[in-house]
Amino acid sequence: MEFDLTLILLGLPVAFVLGWLASRMDMRQLRLENRQAPKAYFKGLNFLLNEQQDQAIDAFIEAVQNDPDTSELHFALGNLFRRRGEYERAVRVHQHLLSRGDLVLDDRHRAQHALALDYLKAGLLDRAEEALRKLEGTRFEAQARLALLANYERSRDWPQAAQIAEKLESAGQGSFKGRLAHYLCEQAATLAAQGDTQQAQALLTQATQTAPEVPRPRMDLARLQDQSGDPHSAALTLMEALDAAPSAIPLIAAQLTDCAMRGGQCAQALAKLKALYAETPSLDVLDAIVALEAASGDATTSAREWYAHHLEKEPSLVAAAKWIAGEKLEHEQFHPQVQRALDHAVKPLTRYRCAACGFEAKQHFWQCPGCQAWDSYPARRVEEL
CATH class of the missing domain: 1.25.40.10 (Tetratricopeptide repeat domain)
Incomplete structure (x- = not known):
């Protein structure tokens, strides 16, 4: 059977025209989708910069629906949920990312780290520990170990905290000798309370x-x-x-x-x-x-002389109040009221203050109850700082 070359030559222009029309339709659809996704994304970014988080979340959800394969939008949305305290929604977003088969390895590690942070913020320490353990050997390893360390300190699991601190120190993440000493002290306090002196x-x-x-x-x-x-x-x-x-x-x-x-x-x-x-x-x-x-x-040397000597070295309302306590005033009947007022005025000056967060307390703490920092309380009172 012989082919008619004329029909083939006539069909080529027709095929070309049909292919061109199809490509134009696909490009038009693609441009439309690309315009919709960035528009929703930038709208969400604008809301976020104006601290309108509710509207930002709605805009990012719209952007994700228009382009469900964009991982960056999922990360942004998950972080927004976490910041707002909507931890269950943040977990669902990051779990969805981890379930995707097309996610590159680095983004998978990033999603695993974000999921661990969700669990930490939600107070689900067991799940957080499991998620953080999976980050060993990734670029998030140091951050995961620091989070694990905080997790173990929070749950007062001092042996586990010591293991993580030693790993961090061996990896060149700083000196953890002070913390290791505190962990031993905490364990010693528990043993002493149990009678094992x-x-x-x-x-x-x-x-x-x-x-x-x-x-x-x-x-x-x-x-x-x-x-x-x-x-x-x-x-x-x-x-x-x-x-x-x-x-x-x-x-x-x-x-x-x-x-x-x-x-x-x-x-x-x-x-x-x-x-x-x-x-x-x-x-x-x-x-x-x-x-x-x-x-x-x-x-x-009498006590009053000592406090007077201290006042010569540096001004101190606390020392002045102690000096006046033993002084015979001209109007002695008013001495109790004056002394009471002075004692009340110096109380805030005798507190200890955390150098990391400024939390003040009557007693000295080895670990700040406010920011959980170790050795952040100077040994001197507020007046002497």
Whole structure:
């Protein structure tokens, strides 16, 4: 059978025209969809910049519906849900991303990290831990370990927290010696509460070796020694702490005073604190000196003279209030009212303040209750900062 070349030559232009028309229709549809998706996306971005999160979410949902394969829109939408506290919706968005077979590996890791953050924010710590563990060996590994560390600290799982801290330090993410010492102290406190004093002391000794510059292990160890009926050893431990952690001297002074009085070491403690006060004046150290001199019975300087001497070194409303407390006023009948007003005024000045978040408290914390930072409380009161 012979082919008619004329028919073939006539059919080529027809096929070309039909193909061109089909491509024009596809391009027109594609342009229409592309115009709709960016329009919704930019509308959502505008709402977001104007802090109109409800409208931004609606716009991003519209953009996702127009272009369901765009992973960036899903990430933006999931992050918005998390910021608004709609954790279930954020989880669904990120789980949908993980279920997609066409998602590139890096975006899959990113979605896994976002899902872990959703669980953390929702307080689902077990699920968060499982999700974070899957990020080992990815570019999110360091962030996942830090989140795991915070997770274990939050649940007070100190052995697990110590393992993660050691991994972070070995990976060059900074020094975690101080935290490791605190973890040992926390475990020692639990053992001491259970009556296992010997094991608690062993952990505290290990903590002093892990981070010699951290005052807490020696302070906790001295407290255990004192509770065991050995204030003499407790005082010696605290005097070691004065040398090992000079920044914490004001914090150690009161505990040392109490142990030295009952351990018969007032003279040694007094000489040590006077020398340290001469180098760096501090009200807490001064209070300890005044108490030790009163206990020894051979004070050469009265308490009021000490506070007047402190006022010569630096202005202090707290020292002034303590000086006036022993002063004989001209109108003595008004002394109680004046003293009460002064005591009320100095209360905020005797607080401790977190250097990381500014949270103030009457007592010193090793870990800030506000921002959860470790060793963020200076040993000095607010007035002396």
